[in-house]
Amino acid sequence: xxxxVVVATAFGGAEVLVVTTAELKEIQPGEVIVDVxxxxxxxxxxxxxxxxxxxxxxxxxxxxGSEAAGVVRTVNGELxxxxxxxxxxxxxxxxxxxxxxxxxxxxxxxxxxxxxxAQSFEEASGLMLTGTTAVHALHTVSVANGDTVLVxxxxxxxxxxxxxxxxxxxxxxxATASESAHDLLRELGAEPVRYGDGLLxxxxxxxxxxxxxxxxxxxxxxxxxxxxxxVSDRNRIVTIVGxxxxxxxxxxxxxxxxxxxxxxxxxxxxxxxxxxxxxxGSLRVIVASTFPLAEVAAAHRELAAxxxxxxxxxxx
Numbered sequence: 624x625x626x627x628v629v630v631a632t633a634f635g636g637a638e639v640l641v642v643t644t645a646e647l648k649e650i651q652p653g654e655v656i657v658d659v660x661x662x663x664x665x666x667x668x669x670x671x672x673x674x675x676x677x678x679x680x681x682x683x684x685x686x687x688g689s690e691a692a693g694v695v696r697t698v699n700g701e702l703x704x705x706x707x708x709x710x711x712x713x714x715x716x717x718x719x720x721x722x723x724x725x726x727x728x729x730x731x732x733x734x735x736x737x738x739x740x741a742q743s744f745e746e747a748s749g750l751m752l753t754g755t756t757a758v759h760a761l762h763t764v765s766v767a768n769g770d771t772v773l774v775x776x777x778x779x780x781x782x783x784x785x786x787x788x789x790x791x792x793x794x795x796x797x798a799t800a801s802e803s804a805h806d807l808l809r810e811l812g813a814e815p816v817r818y819g820d821g822l823l824x825x826x827x828x829x830x831x832x833x834x835x836x837x838x839x840x841x842x843x844x845x846x847x848x849x850x851x852x853x854v855s856d857r858n859r860i861v862t863i864v865g866x867x868x869x870x871x872x873x874x875x876x877x878x879x880x881x882x883x884x885x886x887x888x889x890x891x892x893x894x895x896x897x898x899x900x901x902x903x904g905s906l907r908v909i910v911a912s913t914f915p916l917a918e919v920a921a922a923h924r925e926l927a928a929x930x931x932x933x934x935x936x937x938x939x
Contacts, residue, residue: 627939629724629919630684631672637920637927639672641684648729655709655735656697660744662723662916662937663690665752665780667879669923688723688937692716692738692747696727704735705895714738718751718894724919726939736894739901746908749780749934750897754906756863756878757784758893759886761792763875764836764859768793771830773853776840777813778804778932781863783909785838786813791905797829799846804932807909823849835859839874847872909933 626647633639650656668687670676695713702709709715709732716736722728738747760781766772772789776782777798789796790812798813799822805815816825822845826834830853837850842864850860851872860874863883869876876883900906911933914922919937926935 626725626727627916628722629687629916629937631687632684634672634674634678634683636673637669637923640687640920640923642917642919645725647727650697650699650729652699653702654699654729654731655695655702656727656729657691657693657715657717657735658696658727659691659693659723659725659939661692661748661913662688662725662939663749663752664922664926664935664937665689666926666929667752668724669927686722686724688725689720690716690718690748690751691720691723691725691728692742692744693727695735698732702732704732704737705891706737706898709735714740714744716747716751716894716898718755724916724937726916736898739898741904742901742908745910745913745936745938748936749908749910750901751894753780753784753934754897754908755890755893756781757788758896759877759889760785760838760840760861760863761788762889763861763877763884763886764838766792766794766836769795770835771795771797771833773826773830773834773837773850774798774813774840775818775838775843775846775850776800777808777815779840779929780934781840782838783807783811783933784906785840786811787906788900791900795830797826797834807932818845823852826853837861839863844868847874850874910936912936913938 624647625644628645778800796813799818808815834853836859839846839862857873911931913936916939
């Protein structure tokens with residue numbers, strides 16, 4: 624049985640991406656087949672084939688995509704996922720998926736979570752990677768009710784999630800972004816602030832009583848320097864990028880980069896928390912744009928440009 628998939632055939636830019644067909648792997652006990660309705664894109668996807676993490680030719684051709692939403696086609700046995708029994712016809716989120724840029728995938732039951740009924744497939748496919756990262760970041764710096772939190776990169780995928788989660792938990796959030804995103808950040812409950820020269824003074828004006836914690840979601844020197852200046856306890860500063868400098872500055876680093884805490888258990892547990900928050904109406908996925916799977920190269924060019932306010936989604 625064949626499926627349409629995206630593969631990187633070489634290391635380089637988006638031009639190395641090819642949409643082709645592949646044999647759907649044989650389903651094993653404990654696995655399900657999911658017909659993909661939408662797949663979320665993330666910066667890690669293009670970093671994998673850009674050579675950022677090495678260029679071992681044995682990893683080619685490389686399947687891409689770690690999150691998807693779709694409908695269960697086949698279940699091998701009586702299976703339960705993190706949210707309960709899995710049945711044919713269930714609308715689900717798959718995370719972490721392997722090779723989610725496809726029209727069908729075979730995946731372990733442990734990766735299959737019931738999709739919130741209020742979410743579209745497009746929204747659901749963009750919930751988990753940014754959402755679990757945001758939960759991990761906020762947990763790392765112990766954000767709680769009454770805290771003032773500075774979020775660098777508030778209009779990015781993780782930033783939009785972190786803002787909503789922190790606001791729902793009673794924090795005062797100040798978030799950096801270009802002015803084109805300020806209305807959106809206000810809508811989500813944050814006080815937006817323009818990054819660039821004078822950022823330190825602008826944040827101080829918005830937080831006269833100080834900043835309790837900071838999330839660096841962009842990895843810039845400005846984000847690190849301003850955070851260190853404003854937050855007295857460096858254990859309450861976390862970065863998801865730039866782990867190398869984090870070590871020398873004494874701030875916490877999370878994620879898959881060198882020296883980063885992967886937070887495997889926290890992120891796995893966060894999946895059901897995110898679903899509950901969506902169902903409660905306190906969390907939503909903002910979809911910036913959608914592309915047909917056949918236009919994956921164009922989607923990745925937009926993703927790499929870094930200007931989208933929200934998720935870029937592929938539709939098989």
